[in-house]
Amino acid sequence: MRQGTYSIVARDPVTGELGVAVHSHWFSVGSLVSWARPGVGAVATQSVVEPAYGPDALERLAAGSDVEVALDTLTAADPLARLRQVGVVDARGRAVAHTGYDCIAHAGHQVGDGFTCQANMMAADTVPQAMAAAFEAAEGDLAARLTAALDGAESVGGDVRGRQSAALLVVPAQGPAWKARVDLRVDDHHDPLAELSRLLGLQRAYELADQADGLMGAGQTNAAGDLYRRATDLAPGSDELEFWAGLALAQGGDLQAGSAAVDRAAAVNPGWRVLLERLSPELAPAGPQVRRALGWD
Template identity: 45%
Template sequence: MTFSIVGFDTQEKEWGIAVQSKFLGVGAVVPFAKAGVGAVATQSYANTAYGPQALELMAQGKSAKEAMELITKEDPDKEMRQVGLIDAEGNPATFTGTYCYDWAGGVTGKHFAAQGNILVDENTAKAMAETFESTEGSLAHRLLQALNAGQKAGGDSRGQQSAALLVVKEKGGYGGYNDRYIDLRVDDHPEPITELIRIYGLQQLYFAKSKPENVVAIEGDVKDTVVQYLKRLDYLKADPSDGEELHKALTSYIHTENFEEREQEKGKIDLEVLDFMKNQ
């Protein structure tokens, strides 16, 4: 009922899962991950106990392969399960039970495991694998591109309904208080992967750090544009008489729209925030 990919980024030390299914709220069932430990995708009559169990075993130093053997060993229904694992070092493992509905199977490669069941054919798993390996960029981007490629190659034979993306890293969560770096879900949508990619773009806009090349001084044409849109959005009533008035209006806008992560020192602005203003 599902296809997924788990992966690891060696440079950023991130672990993640992207998943799609003809199933309501797949993000509540399939993905589990813990920074410094690994990631799990449990599906096909999913045994959700596999998530915590595998993470605990990998936290103890077990490899993905060893953890897979242990979590499935005592499960009387293991032949109905499908699981993908990535351990702390990025070693992959995938398991597809004998009784999973066709097409069902998985592919592993360097720092990833891709798997699915009730697929049109094996091309979905192959497309996910090839795309993850050939795509550059962040782990989240690679996972989403792989998931999208899997859908284009055939996907779930019953159609689409929900999708999710979970990426963890040490202190990656909001404010640095937990490891939940990216945690996004589309629970019910006719094109959930497309919608998930759109929401991921928003997540990056709101929570990613500003790129140095996008931070500019509020002067000249940039100042004129900032004033224009702050007035249009009713944060300024007239042209500001001084820089302090403009700064207060811009700060109010940034805090109202939750752009604190992209807030700059007085007299500067992130061009991505300005672009967002233009499209409101």
């Protein structure tokens, strides 16, 4: 299976987050290429892809192996190493890459401080360098800088075959093996990078909503309402976020604004009106007030 792909693996030196971003003209590229584990490392495995490089490299890093030794050991045991392309970064930001000599041109990699970019079957041989420059120049959190690197690849031609799928995986500095902060995939799309950016914006909105849920549970209704407002600003088309933001506003004392938000959500999806009837006072203390204000009782 030959997959022309460009990817980046990186560690954030401030937060310790680890991540992978990838694009390819191949269906569901993220299901094969992207691997990361909190406190351990991140791996991108591509070209004539051997997915086992991902978990195998992470297991070696978790056991204490040096990142370069881990990758060298895996390629030395692989009879098709000449066709593989792999990038690895560990939890201390040490990065290495392998581009087999039989990877389809243009193929190459660029290793930087805490990251490595790798690409094969590209329109130009400058793709890894363009990715590295975009990543280093970008601002924001690790997810934002990883996606900037993908845009950098496109700025010099990207995959010679065009676009199809993309993925973004970011894990925290510490946590259980399954924990991810961002895990987004665009499996088949005419503009996968634009769609990935849209999904990242939606992810950020739901991240704020999750924080707001925690504040609501702690009785900090005003602070929760502020976060819900920010979430709805990031995702203005989300009736779900509008609904929960409305309940938070109502519980925080602004019954008029909260009821209006719930009403707007129900206008888009009448199921919210049904749900409001089912929510217990524990889950929605302001629910009865909102129903009365809207004349739904």
